[in-house]
Amino acid sequence: MSQSNLNSTKEKLIAERETLSRKLSRNDLSVDASETPDPVDLAVRNYSKNVMLAVSENESRQVVLINEALTRIADDEYGTCQNCEKEINPKRLDAVPWARYCLSCQELVEQNLLDED
Ligand SMILES: [Zn+2]
Known part of the structure; x- marks a missing residue:
């Protein structure tokens, strides 16, 4: 792969990583303990918490993959x-x-x- 292609790939990866970390930091999973939500509310909340966790897991995994790809670019192993x-x-x-x-x-x-x- 040519050097200019590698540079644009690198930029693409870094931009993607930034988007992902912004998304991840927005997923605030904390629940206010002072509230006493009713069971239905709690179930809905747990459900969306699980969904968010699953999404975060995917995104965290992708950040790892992106970091690996950036390391491979640095090590001249990218694309293999x-x-x-x-x-x-x-x-x-x-x-x-x-x-x-x-x-x-x-x-x-x-x-x-x-x-x-
Ligand atoms: Zn293979």
């Missing part, structure tokens, strides 16, 4: 599949700049056939 070490399709990287694996290895990951470290 972390499993088979083949080059990841540039179109895939364009759509998913933080991709760790090539498409075939990603399929293995999704079927739990690959041990992720």
Whole structure:
């Protein structure tokens, strides 16, 4: 991958990471303990809390992937599949700049056939 492409990928990753951390910091999960909400209210609140937690988990995970991708750029390893070490399709990287694996290895990951470290 050319240096100018790498630079724009890096910018894209950093911008994406900023968006995610803003989202994550907005997810304030604290519940005011001084309130005594009725059970229905509480159930709704717990539900949305779970949804928010699930979302946060995804987003936190993505931040990790983005950080890894930035490290790979710094180490000159970007664009290489972390499993088979083949080059990841540039179109895939364009759509998913933080991709760790090539498409075939990603399929293995999704079927739990690959041990992720
Ligand atoms: Zn691969």
